[in-house]
Amino acid sequence: MNIHVKNNISWVGKRDWEVEHFHGKEYKMQRGTSYNSYLIREEKTVLIDTVDLRFRSDFVKNLAEEIDLKKIDAIVINHAEEDHCGALAELLALIPGTPIYCTANGVDSINGHHHHPEWNFNIVKTGDSLDIGNGKKLIFIETPMLHWPDSMMTYMTEDAVLFSNDAFGQHYCDEHLFNDEVDQNELFDQCQRYFSNILTPFARLVTAKITEILSFGLPVSMIATSHGVVWRDNPVQIVELYLKWAADYQEDRITLFYDAMSNNTRMMADAIAEGIRETDPRVAVKVYNVSTHDKNEIITSCFRSKGILVGSSTMNNVMMPKIAGMLEEMTGLKFRNKRASAFGSYGWTGGAVDRVATRLQDAGFDMTIALKAKWRPDLSALEACREHGRKIAREWALSPLPDSAPKPAEEAVPAAIAAAAAEKRDGVAMAETGEGAEQKMICTVCQWVYDPADGEPNQGVEPGTAWQEVPDDFLCPGCALGKSVFDPFEG
Numbered sequence: 001m002n003i004h005v006k007n008n009i010s011w012v013g014k015r016d017w018e019v020e021h022f023h024g025k026e027y028k029m030q031r032g033t034s035y036n037s038y039l040i041r042e043e044k045t046v047l048i049d050t051v052d053l054r055f056r057s058d059f060v061k062n063l064a065e066e067i068d069l070k071k072i073d074a075i076v077i078n079h080a081e082e083d084h085c086g087a088l089a090e091l092l093a094l095i096p097g098t099p100i101y102c103t104a105n106g107v108d109s110i111n112g113h114h115h116h117p118e119w120n121f122n123i124v125k126t127g128d129s130l131d132i133g134n135g136k137k138l139i140f141i142e143t144p145m146l147h148w149p150d151s152m153m154t155y156m157t158e159d160a161v162l163f164s165n166d167a168f169g170q171h172y173c174d175e176h177l178f179n180d181e182v183d184q185n186e187l188f189d190q191c192q193r194y195f196s197n198i199l200t201p202f203a204r205l206v207t208a209k210i211t212e213i214l215s216f217g218l219p220v221s222m223i224a225t226s227h228g229v230v231w232r233d234n235p236v237q238i239v240e241l242y243l244k245w246a247a248d249y250q251e252d253r254i255t256l257f258y259d260a261m262s263n264n265t266r267m268m269a270d271a272i273a274e275g276i277r278e279t280d281p282r283v284a285v286k287v288y289n290v291s292t293h294d295k296n297e298i299i300t301s302c303f304r305s306k307g308i309l310v311g312s313s314t315m316n317n318v319m320m321p322k323i324a325g326m327l328e329e330m331t332g333l334k335f336r337n338k339r340a341s342a343f344g345s346y347g348w349t350g351g352a353v354d355r356v357a358t359r360l361q362d363a364g365f366d367m368t369i370a371l372k373a374k375w376r377p378d379l380s381a382l383e384a385c386r387e388h389g390r391k392i393a394r395e396w397a398l399s400p401l402p403d404s405a406p407k408p409a410e411e412a413v414p415a416a417i418a419a420a421a422a423e424k425r426d427g428v429a430m431a432e433t434g435e436g437a438e439q440k441m442i443c444t445v446c447q448w449v450y451d452p453a454d455g456e457p458n459q460g461v462e463p464g465t466a467w468q469e470v471p472d473d474f475l476c477p478g479c480a481l482g483k484s485v486f487d488p489f490e491g
Helices: 053-066 088-092 104-114 184-215 236-245 264-279 295-304 321-333 351-362 379-395 409-432
Strands: 003-006 009-011 014-016 033-035 038-041 045-048 074-076 100-102 121-123 129-133 136-142 152-156 161-165 222-225 253-259 284-289 307-312 339-346 371-374 441-443 486-488
Touching (some): 053 088, 104 121, 253 264, 253 295, 253 321, 264 284, 264 307, 264 339, 264 379, 295 321, 307 351, 321 351, 339 379
Parallel strands (some): 045 074, 100 121, 161 222, 253 284, 253 307, 339 371
Antiparallel strands (some): 003 009, 009 038, 038 045, 136 152, 152 161, 441 486
């Protein structure tokens, strides 16, 4: 099967609807991918890249149906990962001696994968070209560390097609090949996911290399990527987005992610998010549990954010393992121009929060003071979390806050706590005077309801026991906190 791309260029790649992961298990595919191989038939016939190793036999069989394999004059390998040149060995077994054009690092990488130093390698550098006839040439452009040392792009003159390798691509599978034929929201979501998870560490190189390519003054009518769509409709749009994303990108967004053993840290995350939202309703606030959410979605949200908050329960005086893994990965991604804060609950010691804060600082984030809560947060602790969120919203605001923003902590917190305390005193006073002996009470932490008619036989509280008669050492059956976290239940 082939798809006509332009003039004498055809797509001869492979769609992969079922693939779920890339780079081992590190990148989760949401919409499959494609392995884009291109066949150019001018006076010389040139193949640009092959497909993933798993599809090598199908690829060679299908290619043989398109063309006599012996008529292939050259093979260009823009990148040596096995999703690009996985069919190379099987193909060259049928057409040995065919010239391979790649970078010097490409030779090392291809040999590392296939162990065939006898292959006919032709090393190219930026500006080198291959005359393919009919007045057309292939011009090679080295792009080391985008995202491997061997990477390069290939430009075809006259047709003005840039075979861009991994740059400007996305792991996205569709029966249609061109960018103007597919769902635009899906496409650009996958473009940003791809950039943030794979190319972010090389953002400075992205800017420099794109600037270098633009300085050549070459017209570009199409960008033919190694994965995903071919950009034929306004191909410059993805170049402009890459320049934007590579420039220490951030939106008015804050991402919180956490892991928790007993939901205590989750409660903190929710309260912090509430404080941010009520102080600056303009900011997008995203909250994720690393144990249940797609890791790459979290990373993409962090890439888009002006700041992140990372929460962890303390386990064995260290952070939760999934949080440690996320922070290790984010250190490698080298995010810039972002702020961060650590938070979490603890019982005996609070080592996790300290370690999270240190790791974030090591990763290059501009740090804001951390927040800890001992055991399950009560009303006062949750209010402190909300105030932490308010403080974050004020400090991280990209522009002046709305006039309706809450007042700073020295005024807002005491007033809120006083109001809550007054409400609690009113409820207790009503019970102490004999009024409302049938008053139900609700745990403000876990929402368990105490009904005097039922009592709590497991703790020796007989049915018919009014709240003021419940022993002071009573613990909520839902969350094991004391009477102080209960309020009158009005339901």
